[in-house]
Amino acid sequence: MPKDGGIGASSKRREDVRFLTGQGNYTDDINIHGQAHAVFVRSQVAHGTLNGVDTADAAAMPGVLRVFTGADFEGVGSIPCGWQVTDRFGEVMQEPGHPVLAQGKVRHVGDPIAVVVAETYEQARDAAEAVVPDITDLPAVVDMKAALAEGAPKVHDDLTSNLCYDWGFVEDNRDAVDAAIRGAHHVTTLELVNQRLVANPMEPRVAIGDYAPGTGDSTLYTTSQNPHVIRLLMGAFVLGIPEHKLRVVAPDVGGGFGTKIFHYAEEAFCTFAAKALKRAVKWTSTRSEAFMSDAHGRDHVTKIELALDEQGQFLALRTDTHANMGAYLSTFAPSVPTWLHGTLMAGNYKTPLIYVNVKAVFTNTVPVDAYRGAGRPEATFQLERVIDKAAREMGIDPVDLRRRNFITEFPYATPVAVEYDTGDYNATLDKLLEIADVAGFSAREAESKARGKLRGLGLNCYIEACGIAPSNLVGQLGARAGLYESATVRVNATGGLVVMTGSHSHGQGHETSFPQVISEMIGIPEDMIEIVHGDTANAPMGMGTYGSRSLAVGGSAMVRATEKIIAKAKKIAAHLMEAAEGDIELKDGQFSVAGTDKSVAWGDVTLAAYVPHNYPLEDIEPGLEETAFYDPANFTYPSGAYACEVEVDPDTGKVTIERFAAADDFGNVVNPMIVDGQVHGGLAQGIGQALLEGCSYDSDGQLISGSYMDYAMPRADDVPFYSVDHSCQTPCTHNPLGVKGCGEAGAIGSPPAVVNAVVDALQRAGHSDITHIDMPLTPARVWSAMNG
Amino acid sequence: MSNVTMKVNGKPVSGEVEGRTLLSSFLREGLEMTGTHIGCDTSQCGACVVHVNGQAVKSCTMFALEAEGAEVTTIEGMANPDGSLSVLQQAFQDHHGLQCGFCTPGMVMSAAALLQDNPKPTEAEVRDYLEGNLCRCTGYHNIVKAIMAASGQDVAVAAE
Numbered sequence A: 001m002p003k004d005g006g007i008g009a010s011s012k013r014r015e016d017v018r019f020l021t022g023q024g025n026y027t028d029d030i031n032i033h034g035q036a037h038a039v040f041v042r043s044q045v046a047h048g049t050l051n052g053v054d055t056a057d058a059a060a061m062p063g064v065l066r067v068f069t070g071a072d073f074e075g076v077g078s079i080p081c082g083w084q085v086t087d088r089f090g091e092v093m094q095e096p097g098h099p100v101l102a103q104g105k106v107r108h109v110g111d112p113i114a115v116v117v118a119e120t121y122e123q124a125r126d127a128a129e130a131v132v133p134d135i136t137d138l139p140a141v142v143d144m145k146a147a148l149a150e151g152a153p154k155v156h157d158d159l160t161s162n163l164c165y166d167w168g169f170v171e172d173n174r175d176a177v178d179a180a181i182r183g184a185h186h187v188t189t190l191e192l193v194n195q196r197l198v199a200n201p202m203e204p205r206v207a208i209g210d211y212a213p214g215t216g217d218s219t220l221y222t223t224s225q226n227p228h229v230i231r232l233l234m235g236a237f238v239l240g241i242p243e244h245k246l247r248v249v250a251p252d253v254g255g256g257f258g259t260k261i262f263h264y265a266e267e268a269f270c271t272f273a274a275k276a277l278k279r280a281v282k283w284t285s286t287r288s289e290a291f292m293s294d295a296h297g298r299d300h301v302t303k304i305e306l307a308l309d310e311q312g313q314f315l316a317l318r319t320d321t322h323a324n325m326g327a328y329l330s331t332f333a334p335s336v337p338t339w340l341h342g343t344l345m346a347g348n349y350k351t352p353l354i355y356v357n358v359k360a361v362f363t364n365t366v367p368v369d370a371y372r373g374a375g376r377p378e379a380t381f382q383l384e385r386v387i388d389k390a391a392r393e394m395g396i397d398p399v400d401l402r403r404r405n406f407i408t409e410f411p412y413a414t415p416v417a418v419e420y421d422t423g424d425y426n427a428t429l430d431k432l433l434e435i436a437d438v439a440g441f442s443a444r445e446a447e448s449k450a451r452g453k454l455r456g457l458g459l460n461c462y463i464e465a466c467g468i469a470p471s472n473l474v475g476q477l478g479a480r481a482g483l484y485e486s487a488t489v490r491v492n493a494t495g496g497l498v499v500m501t502g503s504h505s506h507g508q509g510h511e512t513s514f515p516q517v518i519s520e521m522i523g524i525p526e527d528m529i530e531i532v533h534g535d536t537a538n539a540p541m542g543m544g545t546y547g548s549r550s551l552a553v554g555g556s557a558m559v560r561a562t563e564k565i566i567a568k569a570k571k572i573a574a575h576l577m578e579a580a581e582g583d584i585e586l587k588d589g590q591f592s593v594a595g596t597d598k599s600v601a602w603g604d605v606t607l608a609a610y611v612p613h614n615y616p617l618e619d620i621e622p623g624l625e626e627t628a629f630y631d632p633a634n635f636t637y638p639s640g641a642y643a644c645e646v647e648v649d650p651d652t653g654k655v656t657i658e659r660f661a662a663a664d665d666f667g668n669v670v671n672p673m674i675v676d677g678q679v680h681g682g683l684a685q686g687i688g689q690a691l692l693e694g695c696s697y698d699s700d701g702q703l704i705s706g707s708y709m710d711y712a713m714p715r716a717d718d719v720p721f722y723s724v725d726h727s728c729q730t731p732c733t734h735n736p737l738g739v740k741g742c743g744e745a746g747a748i749g750s751p752p753a754v755v756n757a758v759v760d761a762l763q764r765a766g767h768s769d770i771t772h773i774d775m776p777l778t779p780a781r782v783w784s785a786m787n788g
Numbered sequence B: 001m002s003n004v005t006m007k008v009n010g011k012p013v014s015g016e017v018e019g020r021t022l023l024s025s026f027l028r029e030g031l032e033m034t035g036t037h038i039g040c041d042t043s044q045c046g047a048c049v050v051h052v053n054g055q056a057v058k059s060c061t062m063f064a065l066e067a068e069g070a071e072v073t074t075i076e077g078m079a080n081p082d083g084s085l086s087v088l089q090q091a092f093q094d095h096h097g098l099q100c101g102f103c104t105p106g107m108v109m110s111a112a113a114l115l116q117d118n119p120k121p122t123e124a125e126v127r128d129y130l131e132g133n134l135c136r137c138t139g140y141h142n143i144v145k146a147i148m149a150a151s152g153q154d155v156a157v158a159a160e
């Protein structure tokens, strides 16, 4: 029986009503009295010396208040990077400066050079066209291997080369892995590209800076997944504004997918300019601007080798990756190809020896950072592709090969420094075979064949690590932040309560799912509980929402704060009923004394807390408000198995997704409807990567895919109805809810399933030489593979 | 600057606009009706869809002055007269057809136009009709389900 409330219920989303009626409050919907408008002038070349900027004509145009250039930011801090990686040799990474507006050089198409601030948007836009940067073109580096060649043009003249770091993990395994591969019965090698993607939340980024001259307080309204992080990075490192004089608000945010984690120049600019001009300054990105200024994702070039014995047991794994950083280090960029990628290379398998080498490279392209999955899709893709290839080479069924190597005992310490707490990979795989109706594949294949189409089936498993933690460990790994979360639960006199959380909801439905948890704990209706997020003036601190961490980390903080509330409320109830505190039970919103018929309602206790006439004032304070910070003991490890069935048109190479099934283990699930939706969205992004999307540059560093005209986003008719299941549940053992996180799984698990399916279709059609095609599998690429 | 007059959600409105002012900007800035969203600058995302004289139109592809005298309906005008959600809006909520909500106004306006022309569309017809509306959150599954449900068709079968 589906529940109608609390944990496990598919409660309908309360946020939907405002979004369905046009009453949302997105950043661009905010207009501050007297605001001015900012338009950025951006570099049109990938690399050049910036000799100067002629702003005279622009400054004289109607409505223009001021034209800012890099010179205005000389005394201002550099946009910081939040993670410092240490390389194979114990040296810290090369870390270039990142000015708010370009100084001396431009380093990618889209690099901001100047900003016009005017009374109206149109005036600012007109004047921006009159700003004339004086740039001497320099040769650009776009390809990563070319960027590392001797004598290559340097993106940053003050660094020794374009190499950010050369990371080895686990470095002590390097020789043992090499020996195991050289001595193995069979080695499967695969070279592949995990192409550059653009996250493309449908809401473009927006920043509004505001300044109150009377108090000296600054406020930034921004499209962020983590307003407290922006307050810290921008306040402490760029503009020198202490937290108590800076408020950051991220209201309704129209999707993030990682790209709204990072601190961007436009945020610092608007905050700075508001103070300089003593009026609010608003900037709204166009989509074309987003393509050249939002941090991109992926962009790895990899060679992977898997060594196996005669029985198909994995002996060793080595992966060698070049990871593109772009022209500057975005906030968490260095962590993505290292700690979010290398630590996942064991996947679901007992591979005893693993070595991961990653060279991170600067190029004249937009900075690359975390995008839905961040490092884990790259790990999963190469691992699950190489396993499929190995299965074919050794003549072993790919499902069977995976099962032979599954980790089956938990906790399991991998050779890449993480410990999986729980999982049941056979269970999710069994469930997948059932919901994907793998048994019925042959009949469907025959039916496709009758229509002249090639059908293929691809499967894979995945594991991911969510809720990155604990803080003291990530600190050792180079994180310059803690990775806890906080929550304040404020109970009002009449019993309703407000949770101020540091997690941020930009599509995830926290306003609905978080109250389900508290409703379950206290036994009061969900509509008595309100979630407040996205404002540094409310929650005490917040690390925000990314890495599928909100419920596992933010939800756990909320649980801990609620436990404190309940403990105090029980003391009050004990006083009201003249009973011992230890005898008080709370159920369905009623406090009772065990073994008696005495009870008081939740509302009586909350009222007593604020009208403390009959109250143990000598023992406890009035009021009912508690805060908790929760720092997880470990990551969580969602896992699962995915299956894709494709049809390939042999005449055109066009691939259509006929069926897609996903069996996930997310541990406990609070709102199954929301979890299904998260998986659906991730699947479409993964299918988009596999078949459609690709950010491309020409050899001069011109961005070729700069709009929706040439960056192919998945549309409704590119995807099927998905079959998703999360009934296999091995709860996380170290957080109070037993939850693991579900936001990224779909995007992590789906690309290899699609590519495995296409390769399968082509192999079944006799193309035994086709073992891999690089994404996106466009008709042109598939047709070319088939036609040599 | 020229004066433009039209009816938006049944209410006469007017304002001063430049020749280049798009209908989408007039709605958002001129009338402060921010339910209509802007998601791109190449007329591809569909976040800005409104109805002009009963037809679904991307309001970023039309100048405000071109809507002179027109009847415009936006997402703000889609609820029932008593303020409750319309059948289509309710279906989006019931089937979790939205996450961040940014594409939602355009999706609802497009879907309403589809159902007006084709009250019982097939799944393929729904997917085809939505080709001008991008959603990055939902993977479209629940949007298609919601529209099928709003047309009174059995979504359980459709989702098989």
Ligand code: FES
Residues within 6 Å of the ligand: B037, B038, B039, B040, B041, B042, B043, B044, B045, B046, B047, B048, B049, B058, B059, B060, B061
């Ligand atoms: S804003 Fe009109 S189609 Fe994108």
Ligand code: FES
Residues within 6 Å of the ligand: A202, A254, A255, A507, B097, B098, B099, B100, B101, B102, B103, B104, B134, B135, B136, B137, B138
């Ligand atoms: S719900 Fe976020 S873009 Fe569609």
